[in-house]
Amino acid sequence: MTETHSRFAGKIAVLIDHAADGLHSPVRELLTIARDLGQPVAVSFEAPTAQVEADLAALGIAELIVVDIDADWHLTAVAAEGLTAAALECDAKLVLATTTFENREIVALTARRLGAGLVADARPEIGADGQLQAFKRVFAGTWDVVSEFETERAVMTVRANTVQASTVEPTAYPTRTIEVAASAWAKSATLVTRTLHEHTGATRPPLAEAAYVVAGGRGTLGDFSAVEELADALGAAVGATRDAVDEGWVDHDAQIGQTGVTVAPRVYIGAGISGAPHHRGGMQAAQTIIAVNTDPETPLFEICDFAVVGDLGEVLPQAAKHLREYREQS
Amino acid sequence: MRVLVPVKYVPDIQSDRRFDDDGRIVRTLAEGTLNELDEVAVEVALRLVEADTGVPREEHEVIALTIGPADADLALRKAYQLGVDYAVRVTDDAIIGSDYFATARLLSAATKALVADDRPIDAVVTGMAALDSLGSVVSTLLAAELEWPQLLLARSLQVSDGRARIERELDGVTEELTAPLPAVISVTDHIAAPRYPNFSSIVAARTKPIDVWDMSRLAIDAELVGQSAARTRVISAAPRPEKDPVIVHVDQGEGGKELADFLISRGLV
Ligand SMILES: Cc1cc2nc3c(=O)[nH]c(=O)nc-3n(C[C@H](O)[C@H](O)[C@H](O)COP(=O)(O)OP(=O)(O)OC[C@H]3O[C@@H](n4cnc5c(N)ncnc54)[C@H](O)[C@@H]3O)c2cc1C
Ligand SMILES: Nc1ncnc2c1ncn2[C@@H]1O[C@H](COP(=O)(O)O)[C@@H](O)[C@H]1O
Numbered sequence: 001m002t003e004t005h006s007r008f009a010g011k012i013a014v015l016i017d018h019a020a021d022g023l024h025s026p027v028r029e030l031l032t033i034a035r036d037l038g039q040p041v042a043v044s045f046e047a048p049t050a051q052v053e054a055d056l057a058a059l060g061i062a063e064l065i066v067v068d069i070d071a072d073w074h075l076t077a078v079a080a081e082g083l084t085a086a087a088l089e090c091d092a093k094l095v096l097a098t099t100t101f102e103n104r105e106i107v108a109l110t111a112r113r114l115g116a117g118l119v120a121d122a123r124p125e126i127g128a129d130g131q132l133q134a135f136k137r138v139f140a141g142t143w144d145v146v147s148e149f150e151t152e153r154a155v156m157t158v159r160a161n162t163v164q165a166s167t168v169e170p171t172a173y174p175t176r177t178i179e180v181a182a183s184a185w186a187k188s189a190t191l192v193t194r195t196l197h198e199h200t201g202a203t204r205p206p207l208a209e210a211a212y213v214v215a216g217g218r219g220t221l222g223d224f225s226a227v228e229e230l231a232d233a234l235g236a237a238v239g240a241t242r243d244a245v246d247e248g249w250v251d252h253d254a255q256i257g258q259t260g261v262t263v264a265p266r267v268y269i270g271a272g273i274s275g276a277p278h279h280r281g282g283m284q285a286a287q288t289i290i291a292v293n294t295d296p297e298t299p300l301f302e303i304c305d306f307a308v309v310g311d312l313g314e315v316l317p318q319a320a321k322h323l324r325e326y327r328e329q330s
Numbered sequence: 331m332r333v334l335v336p337v338k339y340v341p342d343i344q345s346d347r348r349f350d351d352d353g354r355i356v357r358t359l360a361e362g363t364l365n366e367l368d369e370v371a372v373e374v375a376l377r378l379v380e381a382d383t384g385v386p387r388e389e390h391e392v393i394a395l396t397i398g399p400a401d402a403d404l405a406l407r408k409a410y411q412l413g414v415d416y417a418v419r420v421t422d423d424a425i426i427g428s429d430y431f432a433t434a435r436l437l438s439a440a441t442k443a444l445v446a447d448d449r450p451i452d453a454v455v456t457g458m459a460a461l462d463s464l465g466s467v468v469s470t471l472l473a474a475e476l477e478w479p480q481l482l483l484a485r486s487l488q489v490s491d492g493r494a495r496i497e498r499e500l501d502g503v504t505e506e507l508t509a510p511l512p513a514v515i516s517v518t519d520h521i522a523a524p525r526y527p528n529f530s531s532i533v534a535a536r537t538k539p540i541d542v543w544d545m546s547r548l549a550i551d552a553e554l555v556g557q558s559a560a561r562t563r564v565i566s567a568a569p570r571p572e573k574d575p576v577i578v579h580v581d582q583g584e585g586g587k588e589l590a591d592f593l594i595s596r597g598l599v
Binding site: 107116117121133134138145147149194302305308319 | 344430473510592593
């Protein structure tokens with residue numbers, strides 16, 4: 001456990017977006033981080049399923065707060081009021097959430113109400129002085145920025161694959177339900193419909209949390225089969241550039257970049273992608289970057305670790321074949 | 331109908347972006363530009379008033395407003411080229427170093443000042459993010475300050491009978507929302523492509539007036555904005571250390587195997 005004299009130690013409220021089949025890995029990572037920094041208090045808008053309860057116990061939470069709010073909590077303004085109430089209820093000095101667009105809205109409004117400092121898409125760290133710091137990579141991966149909080153409370157969103165989630169001996173924890181009344185402002189917009197996307201390729205991990213990502217761009221000329229083949233050999237998620245989405249070759253959910261999903265996988269492989277700054281902004285934090293491109297001058301090569309100058313239609317299936325063979329042998 | 335578009339002056343994404351010794355983003359005239367996503371917001375605002383053909387275009391108004399130093403006029407000139415009708419820049423020594431929360435407060439106070447100036451606002455349309463800081467938070471904070479409904483990350487927008495309706499696409503889910511006007515609407519880059527200014531609008535934009543407002547125009551407590559009110563402080567900003575040089579393999583039939591071997595030899599699979 002990290003030695004911390006941070007004034008943000010103590011209770012740490014963690015917003016858990018969960019699924020019936022258990023906690024997703026970014027949430028598990030957040031709870032692991034919170035356990036290192038203090039005592040994690042999980043905050044949920046739904047009563048947990050048995051699987052979620054078991055996961056929370058194994059992640060060593062100190063407490064679960066279920067927020068019962070009198071409005072649709074899918075409205076981010078409503079969720080923010082619930083999260084704020086939960087943070088005040090347990091007197092959390094630090095509030096953590098995963099990096100999604102809806103959580104950006106929720107945490108911004110929560111920080112506003114708590115009078116807290118906010119750093120989005122960062123990694124919490126304890127500095128040499130024992131204080132909480134927010135580490136962030138910016139400008140398409142070219143600069144590192146560290147911030148501290150001037151406020152009594154702090155709010156952060158943390159991207160996936162920041163730490164390896166770990167579990168502890170399952171412990172029983174208390175559950176509290178709090179009733180919250182949403183403000184008239186929070187309810188002033190109406191959610192008319194909410195449609196879950198059909199999960200195509202349900203066998204692949206969700207892009208935002210995947211440890212491996214294989215992404216394709218315009219260079220695929222619309223044929224993503226080589227990208228998918230390598231993705232499946234690696235157990236990777238499939239990503240894409242905006243151009244590939246605009247062409248209708250892949251779903252919008254697959255878009256990586258400044259106006260799409262931000263990924264930070266262990267390995268990112270970009271094929272037929274030039275590496276525009278808009279795209280790099282969404283994958284700059286990947287630990288290892290591999291690019292496959294016919295053009296030796298392509299900008300993505302400037303930030304990668306391993307570059308193959310070649311045709312993705314040849315290179316990716318061959319790589320997939322070798323990886324499958326390697327798997328079978330070992 | 332009157333639509334306000336808050337626009338930000340940011341370093342060009344293609345330029346060599348950097349921080350100064352105080353941890354602030356360097357914005358020089360040579361590399362500064364109108365945030366690309368705010369061009370989309372201007373486009374959407376223009377389409378809203380152009381679609382309302384029951385009223386002559388001159389009776390509608392699209393206003394661009396920025397908070398920033400004199401160089402930020404460049405962003406407003408660009409907005410004029412695209413076709414906005416009026417531009418305001420809010421600037422004051424007291425607001426240097428403002429964080430997201432102070433920026434939203436200032437934008438809210440400026441919106442109210444416009445309304446008090448007999449320019450009632452029907453909608454605020456913002457970009458989905460400023461491409462320098464990628465906050466994606468000012469729009470929601472502004473809605474909260476104004477206590478106007480928020481319709482954020484719109485990839486489509488319809489306005490009729492004093493209500494707005496949007497569709498937004500999040501990770502794995504599509505939502506439709508409605509709200510009465512006035513509302514704060516943020517738009518994604520998928521909603522529309524910004525128009526290209528023509529030569530005459532580029533020339534005309536050079537001499538269009540920009541109103542410059544200082545804090546005296548805004549009903550806002552100076553204590554709540556600027557560096558001293560900032561809730562976070564940058565303690566270090568440094569260019570990332572050089573990576574190991576990239577290993578380049580030119581495929582001659584073995585490229586895929588080389589790729590697989592790289593992953594295997596690094597223990598990555
Ligand atoms: C406001 C704004 C926001 C944006 N947001 C995003 C975003 O979030 N995400 C995003 O990705 N983009 C975004 N973009 C678009 C971005 O600027 C680029 O246009 C886009 O990323 C380019 O996509 P690409 O690399 O697929 O295509 P290209 O730039 O056309 O590159 C295709 C590459 O494929 C290579 N190639 C061709 N054939 C082969 C082959 N057989 N094998 C291997 N390589 C081949 C080519 O050499 C080239 O390098 C945004 C743009 C704007 C203006
Ligand atoms: N200094 C500013 N002046 C005017 N508008 C701004 C400013 N900062 C942010 N905005 C608006 O808020 C949107 C979101 O910005 P951000 O939350 O910083 O990503 C931008 O697209 C602009 O429309």
